[in-house]
Amino acid sequence: xxxxxxxxxxxxxxxxxxxxxxxxxxxxxxxxxxxxxxxxxxxxxxxxxxxxxxxxxxxxxxxxxxxxxxxxxxxxxxxxxxxxxxxxxxxxxxxxxxxxxxxxxxxxxxxxxxxxxxxxxxxxxxxxxxxxxxxxxxxxxxxxxxxxxxxxxxxxxxxxxxxxxxxxxxxxxxxxxxxxxxxxxxxxxxxxxxxxxxxxxxxxxxxxxxxxxxxxxxxxxxxxxxxxxxxxxxxxxxxxxxxxxxxxxxxxxxxxxxxxxxxxxxxxxxxxxxxxxxxxxxxxxxxxxxxxxxxxxxxxxxxxxxxxxxxxxxxxxxxxxxxxxxxxxxxxxxxxxxxxxxxxxxxxxxxxxxxxxxxxxxxxxxxxxxxxxxxxxxxxxxxxxxxxxxxxxxxxxxxxxxxxxxxxxxxxxxxxxxxxxxxxxxxxxxxxxxxxxxxxxxxxxxxxxxxxxxxxxxxxxxxxxxxxxxxxxxxxxxxxxxxxxxxxxxxxxxxxxxxxxxxx
Amino acid sequence: xxxxxxxxxxxxxxxxxxxxxxxxxxxxxxxxxxxxxxxxxxxxxxxxxxxxxxxxxxxxxxxxxxxxxxxxxxxxxxxxxxxxxxxxxxxxxxxxxxxxxxxxxxxxxxxxxxxxxxxxxxxxxxxxxxxxxxxxxxxxxxxxxxxxxxxxxxxxxxxxxxxxxxxxxxxxxxxxxxxxxxxxxxxxxxxxxxxxxxxxxxxxxxxxxxxxxxxxxxxxxxxxxxxxxxxxxxxxxxxxxxxxxxxxxxxxxxxxxxxxxxxxxxxxxxxxxxxxxxxxxxxxxxxxxxxxxxxxxxxxxxxxxxxxxxxxxxxxxxxxxxxxxxxxxxxxxxxxxxxxxxxxxxxxxxxxxxxxxxxxxxxxxxxxxxxxxxxxxxxxxxxxxxxxxxxxxxxxxxxxxxxxxxxxxxxxxxxxxxxxxxxxxxxxxxxxxxxxxxxxxxxxxxxxxxxxxxxxxxxxxxxxxxxxxxxxxxxxxxxxxx
Numbered sequence: 005x006x007x008x009x010x011x012x013x014x015x016x017x018x019x020x021x022x023x024x025x026x027x028x029x030x031x032x033x034x035x036x037x038x039x040x041x042x043x044x045x046x047x048x049x050x051x052x053x054x055x056x057x058x059x060x061x062x063x064x065x066x067x068x069x070x071x072x073x074x075x076x077x078x079x080x081x082x083x084x085x086x087x088x089x090x091x092x093x094x095x096x097x098x099x100x101x102x103x104x105x106x107x108x109x110x111x112x113x114x115x116x117x118x119x120x121x122x123x124x125x126x127x128x129x130x131x132x133x134x135x136x137x138x139x140x141x142x143x144x145x146x147x148x149x150x151x152x153x154x155x156x157x158x159x160x161x162x163x164x165x166x167x168x169x170x171x172x173x174x175x176x177x178x179x180x181x182x183x184x185x186x187x188x189x190x191x192x193x194x195x196x197x198x199x200x201x202x203x204x205x206x207x208x209x210x211x212x213x214x215x216x217x218x219x220x221x222x223x224x225x226x227x228x229x230x231x232x233x234x235x236x237x238x239x240x241x242x243x244x245x246x247x248x249x250x251x252x253x254x255x256x257x258x259x260x261x262x263x264x265x266x267x268x269x270x271x272x273x274x275x276x277x278x279x280x281x282x283x284x285x286x287x288x289x290x291x292x293x294x295x296x297x298x299x300x301x302x303x304x305x306x307x308x309x310x311x312x313x314x315x316x317x318x319x320x321x322x323x324x325x326x327x328x329x330x331x332x333x334x335x336x337x338x339x340x341x342x343x344x345x346x347x348x349x350x351x352x353x354x355x356x357x358x359x360x361x362x363x364x365x366x367x368x369x370x371x372x373x374x375x376x377x378x379x380x381x382x383x384x385x386x387x388x389x390x391x392x393x394x395x396x397x398x399x400x401x402x403x404x405x406x407x408x409x410x411x412x413x414x415x416x417x418x419x420x421x422x423x424x425x426x427x428x429x430x431x432x433x434x435x436x437x438x439x440x441x442x443x444x445x446x447x448x449x450x451x452x453x454x455x456x457x458x459x460x461x462x463x464x465x466x467x468x469x470x471x472x473x474x475x476x477x478x479x480x481x482x483x484x485x486x487x488x489x490x491x492x493x494x495x496x497x498x499x500x501x502x503x504x505x506x507x508x
Numbered sequence: 509x510x511x512x513x514x515x516x517x518x519x520x521x522x523x524x525x526x527x528x529x530x531x532x533x534x535x536x537x538x539x540x541x542x543x544x545x546x547x548x549x550x551x552x553x554x555x556x557x558x559x560x561x562x563x564x565x566x567x568x569x570x571x572x573x574x575x576x577x578x579x580x581x582x583x584x585x586x587x588x589x590x591x592x593x594x595x596x597x598x599x600x601x602x603x604x605x606x607x608x609x610x611x612x613x614x615x616x617x618x619x620x621x622x623x624x625x626x627x628x629x630x631x632x633x634x635x636x637x638x639x640x641x642x643x644x645x646x647x648x649x650x651x652x653x654x655x656x657x658x659x660x661x662x663x664x665x666x667x668x669x670x671x672x673x674x675x676x677x678x679x680x681x682x683x684x685x686x687x688x689x690x691x692x693x694x695x696x697x698x699x700x701x702x703x704x705x706x707x708x709x710x711x712x713x714x715x716x717x718x719x720x721x722x723x724x725x726x727x728x729x730x731x732x733x734x735x736x737x738x739x740x741x742x743x744x745x746x747x748x749x750x751x752x753x754x755x756x757x758x759x760x761x762x763x764x765x766x767x768x769x770x771x772x773x774x775x776x777x778x779x780x781x782x783x784x785x786x787x788x789x790x791x792x793x794x795x796x797x798x799x800x801x802x803x804x805x806x807x808x809x810x811x812x813x814x815x816x817x818x819x820x821x822x823x824x825x826x827x828x829x830x831x832x833x834x835x836x837x838x839x840x841x842x843x844x845x846x847x848x849x850x851x852x853x854x855x856x857x858x859x860x861x862x863x864x865x866x867x868x869x870x871x872x873x874x875x876x877x878x879x880x881x882x883x884x885x886x887x888x889x890x891x892x893x894x895x896x897x898x899x900x901x902x903x904x905x906x907x908x909x910x911x912x913x914x915x916x917x918x919x920x921x922x923x924x925x926x927x928x929x930x931x932x933x934x935x936x937x938x939x940x941x942x943x944x945x946x947x948x949x950x951x952x953x954x955x956x957x958x959x960x961x962x963x964x965x966x967x968x969x970x971x972x973x974x975x976x977x978x979x980x981x982x983x984x985x986x987x988x989x990x
Contacts, residue, residue: 146893176928
């Protein structure tokens with residue numbers, strides 16, 4: 005099994021599904037039905053492949069596994085280089101886990117241009133998985149930025165009334181961030197003579213260059229995460245995107261930024277990361293508190309969850325730049341947890357939106373009476389989002405705060421305050437939607453979850469509880485990699501300090 | 509008696525000139541309803557044969573015809589691009605000319621003559637040879653710009669092109685005379701050998717170089733010498749516009765590179781700032797001015813101005829990496845532009861051409877394949893990976909970083925984001941808007957084939973980049989002997 009190009013298979017299998025969908029001909033209804041089934045089966049097989057990755061992954065190793073290396077641009081030392089370690093493994097799983105859920109969630113809600121829709125999601129899956137597996141900067145960048153094309157189309161074609169504005173804002177914002185990273189990548193290329201990420205990680209970047217390069221990478225990742233104050237595209241994109249688009253956006257696309265910080269910013273530019281950590285802490289704390297307050301004032305459900313995403317990702321950036329074992333593990337778990345929980349919350353919104361075609365919180369109330377199953381599911385994810393012990397949210401937030409506490413008490417203090425606000429807006433949302441007295445006839449007529457919706461939520465609840473009750477299955481594979489990363493960072497910092505001392 | 513010079517390196521040019529004459533005679537004596545079509549296909553065969561000749565005789569750097577004429581890897585690469593562009597535009601014009609009632613065989617002959625001029629420009633090793641090639645090209649281009657002679661816009665385009673082209677040729681000639689006056693020679697080899705910048709440069713020589721650069725900037729339509737471009741692009745028949753946007757531009761850029769980097773390579777400090785300034789101005793204007801355009805051909809004109817700006821970054825770098833970037837850029841640009849103009853040719857309602865970008869509304873519903881193709885070209889022109897346009901920009905910025913032109917690179921990427929807006933807006937019109945009527949079906953087999961080739965290159969470049977990148981690498985090295 006180890007000899008199979010398992011990563012390449014996982015990455016490009018969705019494209020095979022795309023080819024099948026492309027050749028579909030016939031009546032529109034038949035084509036739509038077949039496209040759905042092909043997309044579902046492709047993404048399920050892809051999920052199985054990625055589970056095989058997890059099964060064969062050696063959790064005691066810190067190095068890259070399943071490595072594949074093929075010549076691509078031989079004269080330039082740019083190669084098709086893939087591999088996963090403890091950091092990327094779970095992001096690959098997250099991507100392959102959410103894609104079939106998206107397909108099923110769009111089963112009945114998407115009725116126009118189904119064929120193109122499914123193609124867009126499968127292409128997206130290829131790009132997402134490829135990005136997390138890439139071990140060459142150019143390969144990474146291609147996947148990283150290529151995601152813009154399908155997401156732009158998903159928001160713009162199947163989105164809400166202001167979809168054009170949201171699609172452009174998303175596209176241009178993220179493009180501007182990533183082109184600066186491209187220049188930084190080229191600078192690194194001339195420093196080390198290759199775009200190989202492993203090589204770059206081993207050789208390091210001279211401290212004099214680190215600040216500029218760090219800022220260029222930061223421009224890209226900060227927009228993707230998104231960090232305050234460049235988060236403004238996110239609420240627009242979420243509100244206008246179709247439900248499944250929001251799921252992928254919140255579930256995976258935001259993680260690309262966090263992944264980038266952990267994979268590149270910390271190990272490549274340890275000195276700059278260390279120097280600029282207070283800057284990140286400030287932005288993170290502002291994000292946590294400010295966006296929580298903004299979320300309290302929202303009357304659109306999706307917008308509220310979008311703002312909560314910014315706050316939760318603030319915890320991730322904070323945990324990452326503590327550069328402690330706890331902080332990094334917290335950031336990782338928080339990202340995985342947020343990937344599932346916020347995706348599920350968007351799906352919860354999608355459930356009621358499909359029935360009533362509005363996301364205005366004030367239009368709802370008292371759903372606990374007519375939709376008991378829905379109320380339970382929503383409660384689980386709401387509590388996970390708040391960070392109740394026993395759910396995945398708790399593990400991530402707790403570890404990240406622990407890391408922050410070691411480094412800076414004030415940061416931890418303010419972040420905790422923000423999390424209390426987080427509990428406030430989520431509980432407030434839940435009360436307004438689920439409890440109360442039903443006053444409208446259309447609310448009384450709403451049907452509870454269908455079996456298809458139950459099938460979507462069941463695995464997500466399982467994962468959330470699994471991550472909350474026995475986080476070790478997730479922490480164990482990532483620990484060696486993160487430990488090695490921290491060791492590397494500390495070593496570079498010491499070397500740099502020694503070099504500066506020697507200069508004096 | 510003096511021995512005959514070695515004519516072999518000039519074989520493709522002579523072959524093209526002779527073929528053009530032969531086709532002219534054939535066209536005059538041939539009778540029948542399909543003369544134009546037959547001659548066009550013969551013209552394509554001639555161009556393909558010329559590609560074979562150019563690549564077949566490619567070898568070591570060779571200077572012949574009393575130092576006037578050079579054949580090297582760089583020239584071969586550029587010549588192949590020009591020949592490809594010309595072949596595509598002849599194929600694109602066959603049906604168009606028939607539909608517009610201007611199906612004349614002279615079109616093919618004129619394109620062949622223009623291509624002969626371009627090949628001579630690319631192979632010029634002397635300011636005089638350069639001028640000869642340039643004028644041969646220009647005269648043919650003026651005529652085909654106004655090929656739809658019954659339409660005022662086409663005639664206007666030809667006239668504008670003629671007046672401004674003559675002006676720029678005059679400047680170039682003036683600059684060349686200054687160079688001759690102060691350097692004492694017009695030969696590139698001698699110029700490259702004798703100019704010595706260590707003890708200061710005479711101001712006359714610098715003035716001459718600047719004038720030559722201005723003349724060439726006119727030809728590649730770089731800001732601030734771009735004013736003719738939108739009008740000519742809009743007015744000229746669409747296949748001609750497609751031809752203008754690739755072939756003459758490639759030839760003029762090849763000339764620009766050879767003159768600046770080879771002949772005046774020693775004076776890089778003198779001309780680098782000029783090139784940087786026009787590059788920045790072109791990128792900014794190309795990005796901003798296109799935003800408000802409604803006519804898709806005008807939009808493509810501004811887009812081409814912007815793209816020249818990016819290509820000029822490679823020239824400003826002045827390094828082998830920069831030249832390599834230009835070669836890769838022009839190759840990919842050729843396919844993107846030919847593809848886009850093929851789609852524009854398909855924009856026809858009830859037999860009439862439409863050119864407003866609003867006419868593309870909802871194309872994704874009515875003609876999904878056409879919309880997908882144009883979408884691919886637009887994302888590629890915007891430089892979004894994994895499409896080929898990304899790699900074009902990638903190698904250019906690589907050269908800029910290599911030459912430590914950081915600010916130029918930052919400006920370049922920022923304007924490329926601004927420019928992405930108007931490319932992506934076309935995708936938006938096709939995919940997000942409601943259909944506003946349908947285009948005529950049946951675009952013809954030739955256009956389908958051109959579209960397929962262009963889309964395949966743009967889409968699959970990421971999988972097989974090595975052939976193009978590798979040959980560009982080798983070709984650029986030949987410009988830097990020793």
